[in-house]
Amino acid sequence: MNRSSENSTIYMDHAATTPMYPEVNEAMFPYMEEMFGNPSAVYRFAGKSARAVADARGKIARTIGALPEEIYFTSGGSESDNWALFSVCEERGFKNCHIITTQIEHHAIIEVCKRLEKLGVEVTYLPVSAEGLVDPALVEKSIRPETVIISVMMANNEIGTIEPVAEIGQIAREKGILFHTDAVQALGHIPIDVGTMNIDLMSASAHKLGGPKGVGLLYVRKGQNITPFISGGSQERGKRAGTLNVPGIVGFGEAALRACSRMDTDSAEVTHMRDHMISRLLTELPGSSLNGHPTKRLPGNVNISFEGIEGETALIMLDRAGICVSSGSACSSGALDPSHVLLAIGRSRDEARSAIRITPAASNRMYEVDAVIDKLEEIIRQLRGI
Ligand SMILES: *Cc1c(COP(=O)(O)O)cnc(C)c1O
Numbered sequence: 001m002n003r004s005s006e007n008s009t010i011y012m013d014h015a016a017t018t019p020m021y022p023e024v025n026e027a028m029f030p031y032m033e034e035m036f037g038n039p040s041a042v043y044r045f046a047g048k049s050a051r052a053v054a055d056a057r058g059k060i061a062r063t064i065g066a067l068p069e070e071i072y073f074t075s076g077g078s079e080s081d082n083w084a085l086f087s088v089c090e091e092r093g094f095k096n097c098h099i100i101t102t103q104i105e106h107h108a109i110i111e112v113c114k115r116l117e118k119l120g121v122e123v124t125y126l127p128v129s130a131e132g133l134v135d136p137a138l139v140e141k142s143i144r145p146e147t148v149i150i151s152v153m154m155a156n157n158e159i160g161t162i163e164p165v166a167e168i169g170q171i172a173r174e175k176g177i178l179f180h181t182d183a184v185q186a187l188g189h190i191p192i193d194v195g196t197m198n199i200d201l202m203s204a205s206a207h208k209l210g211g212p213k214g215v216g217l218l219y220v221r222k223g224q225n226i227t228p229f230i231s232g233g234s235q236e237r238g239k240r241a242g243t244l245n246v247p248g249i250v251g252f253g254e255a256a257l258r259a260c261s262r263m264d265t266d267s268a269e270v271t272h273m274r275d276h277m278i279s280r281l282l283t284e285l286p287g288s289s290l291n292g293h294p295t296k297r298l299p300g301n302v303n304i305s306f307e308g309i310e311g312e313t314a315l316i317m318l319d320r321a322g323i324c325v326s327s328g329s330a331c332s333s334g335a336l337d338p339s340h341v342l343l344a345i346g347r348s349r350d351e352a353r354s355a356i357r358i359t360p361a362a363s364n365r366m367y368e369v370d371a372v373i374d375k376l377e378e379i380i381r382q383l384r385g386i
Pocket of ligand 1: 015075076077079081106108153155156157182184185205206207208214216
């Protein structure tokens with residue numbers, strides 16, 4: 001997926017967002033034009049919208065081994081993450097309430113946990129290994145009588161490490177504790193089965209798998225009663241108020257189906273690109289080291305620290321060459337904050353700031369992969385003054 005208005009652009013930041021599959025665009029279009037009915041209305045015209053939503057719900061449910069009625073559409077991954085943790089704690093009045101999560105979660109989890117702490121909830125942020133793995137034994141040891149939910153992401157958005165969620169889910173199940181996973185980077189990229197993985201609650205987002213922005217879902221296992229986060233009308237069986245984003249949901253369904261049906265071939269291709277990039281960069285540039293796990297890793301994730309450089313500077317220079325990637329720091333109020341994920345895996349602040357994340361997809365071509373590496377190596381040598 002590297003289409004762009006500028007032909008010279010090479011897009012390799014698919015962990016940030018993906019372009020939509022052309023088929024997704026086509027599937028959505030009628031629901032922005034003639035079939036604009038509100039799916040909650042009773043007349044037959046609106047029935048077309050309601051059926052489209054039901055169809056998308058079914059498609060998505062099938063891709064994760066869920067029932068259609070276990071899927072609740074939201075505005076995206078962030079809302080789903082907030083909903084899962086906030087509502088479970090709200091039901092307990094925010095008291096005698098303990099969450100187990102990790103130091104490497106997406107901000108949508110970390111920030112809602114901080115808010116919940118202010119309301120009286122206790123939170124354990126588990127450390128991870130040098131490769132970004134959460135230790136299931138440590139999860140088990142951290143459980144307290146008042147632990148209500150364990151939230152561990154399925155795959156990390158920065159370093160690509162794939163977590164042992166099935167094992168963690170098993171532990172949660174045995175202890176009678178809810179298990180939530182942020183699967184935003186995983187859906188459509190690696191296989192998911194909510195049954196065998198013992199998942200009770202799961203967040204996903206359409207725009208990370210070739211679907212539109214602004215639509216996501218929370219999977220809620222049947223029998224788990226979760227209170228609404230957005231209050232209002234009785235949409236989504238009274239659990240999530242707000243007129244449904246019909247085109248978005250239709251696009252999500254189409255994207256999930258496409259991404260999952262071509263997962264095997266796409267992931268083999270993308271894994272090849274990933275491993276080619278990693279091996280070229282590590283062998284051709286001294287002072288470079290991989291962030292994340294070498295094999296338990298998302299197919300499309302490359303994250304490398306380059307000694308002696310500022311990732312953000314390299315990123316800007318790559319941008320001038322028409323190449324879109326990410327760096328290991330976030331620009332907040334003019335300052336460069338090193339990534340909390342890279343710090344959690346034991347990187348120093350300088351090492352974290354020297355990281356570049358490159359996330360190719362199956363629509364990228366091998367010549368683009370080599371072009372990006374060539375340019376990056378040139379820039380790094382230039383920045384190092386050699
Ligand atoms: C992108 C992302 C989110 C947020 O999803 P939005 O739909 O953009 O709100 C949450 N978690 C992870 C791991 C992500 O990569």
